[in-house]
Amino acid sequence: MHEDATQSAALGPQNAAGAQESLVDIAASKRAFLSRIREALGHQTPPDGLVAPRPTPPVIDESLVRLCGPEEDLIVPFTRGVLSLGMQVHETDEHELCNVLAKLISELAPATPSSVAVSIADPLLSRATEQAVRSAGRERCDWRATPGLEAQYDAAIGITDVDAGLAETGTIIVRSDALRSRGTFLVPPVHIAIIRARQILPDMLDFWKAFRGMPPTSLVFISGPSKTADIEGILITGVHGPKAVHVV
């Protein structure tokens, strides 16, 4: 019943009688819905206070699912994957990161006025990026100043860090939270994602094995620039999301 109360509260301000009614409605509607399913499956409704035993899902057979095993150098397959997905790759180290970024920004963002949106939680990467934006003579897009995604529609580039990369396909996994906006990898026409070598995992199986706690409100697996082939089967990138993705 507790969760029903949570949902009822989320429905917004209501008078006491209204709130009570909704609570009963929600609980009743859920009960009716689930009991029809139980009945169709031939399961008994557990008596009040008791819970039906937890079913055991089949163990995932890694021998069938795994596409990339733990290897010495994951950068090679990862890079191969990134390129085959239509994204670009730039390799660098901590010392050169700022310069590489500054150069990319200068090339990819048109001359002023043009802003760069940044959503990075990693402090070192964040500092390097701030510096790079300044060196390139561009403005930092202050997306916190306006509600929602508004500010980022005028940004030329969005720069993010990543949760992980998957060597199996060249996919990058981007998280949104208090420090990172959902719009940064989506709204600006160019997305730069900064990944540390140690963040590259062999296979999606490994990502989930290492996953701890509840998922964030938004976790996106990105495998290329936004694309469509609806008009006469011709592939076009950048239909809604970024035209180009650069992985650094």
Added chain:
Amino acid sequence: MSEQAGTVRMPNPPSVLAPALPFDMKPRAKEAAADRQLQQFVGSATRIKDRGRVNTCREAFGDRYDALRKHAGAIKQHTLDYLDWYLEEFIERARASGAQVHFAADAAEANAICLRIARKNSCTRCVKSKSMVTEETHLLPALQAAGIETVETDLGEFILQLDGDAPSHIVTPMIHKNRASVARAFVRELGAEYTEDPRELTMIAREHLRRKYRDADLGISGANFLVAETGTLVICTNEGNADFCVAAPGVHIAMVGIEKVIPRLADLSVFLKLLARSATAQPLTVYTSLITGPRKQGAGTEREHDGPEQVHIILVDNGRVELLRDESRELLRCIRCGACLNACPIYRKVGGGHAYGAVYSGPIGAVLTPLLKGLENYPDLPQASSLCGACFEACPVHIDIPRHLVRLRAKLVDTKQIEWQDRAIMRLWTKSMQWPGAYRLGSAVLRTLMRGVAEMQGSAGEKRWLKYAPGPLQGWTDIRDLPSPAAESFRAWWDARRETGGGDA
């Protein structure tokens, strides 16, 4: 291509997938089979995608492909066998994350819940990403009737909506439209400059849709998976339009069929690896987005800047629960990849989805639609198959579609829904199989008849061919020649050999 020849004429677009019932498939199928341009478009698109699936899956999984499909099927089957348990877990976890979960027994209820949420939040401008369930419930007209301006954001769907047209193909919805007709639609509806360049056309759409995203107060999507263990929605797109629909407006509604549940996040490794490869020969869709609850609000450090303030998940039954009762349960494994459509020779021949007269077409639609909407309403669909089994080989969750097609055909016979001619022939066949005398007489008559007709139609050399048969057999002989039967039946030949104690043929 001249402007006139550019567009295949579509009869009364929106209702093309909601025809008068009971639905007779034959007229549309006939028309499509005669339409050379449609055959070419649909034929090449499906063949390319099917070959793509085979190549990508063989390359990735090698010999493990079939075993993996069985494995994925087993996980889905387990989930369905305990759907009550997993749904309850999903509801609890989703609510714990701050999402609101609603329950819709049928299409009317699903739409009503949607409208109620919209009204409560005073929403008037909606952006929508593609969802088969919303097609099932006819959500779009319901929203528009309620005064909520709704824009389809999938590029193909957007163009079709703009031009008052309907999707002709589940995989590539505007396969029947050429660039000139798109250009004309953009000039007419968007006031754009005329251009036929696909890149420029796409950019016009992009700019237009971005304005819509910015103005929208409601975003509606479907979901590819519901993860029970965390209450997470998984949405897969190539364009990223669903991500805009979720992230830009303040209210997000996801309308999802109950069968989309999977037990754990880890199970995504199995299903995601198969989904995009089966659908479009990609390793993963460009955007695979996991949404768990609305943006974190409140005063703490966890407070997020963007994302929807409300996330509503409408769990839809609309006939699915009935399928749980018996062996039809297996059909709910379907992850809507479209691989069976791409593999099916019938689907190609009848020119795609319109011929099936329903939201779910192709092999899976041929069994799902009659079960969801009533076999008496769609008696032709289970018969639109040669039982070649290509669909079974393509299905990433190993659904034995041919078996269900045969089951439904048996039901058609049991409920006397097949035509009297077919019943008569089957009765004749049964009699001849039961009585050896009837069989001998029947085959003798048939043999004499066929030889006689072949003789009349004449052909050089010893071998005679039946080139033309009248009446109901005409369709068969239009594209085939039957060899004339031998003078002596095999039984007679065999009996003669046996009496003389064996020997050479």
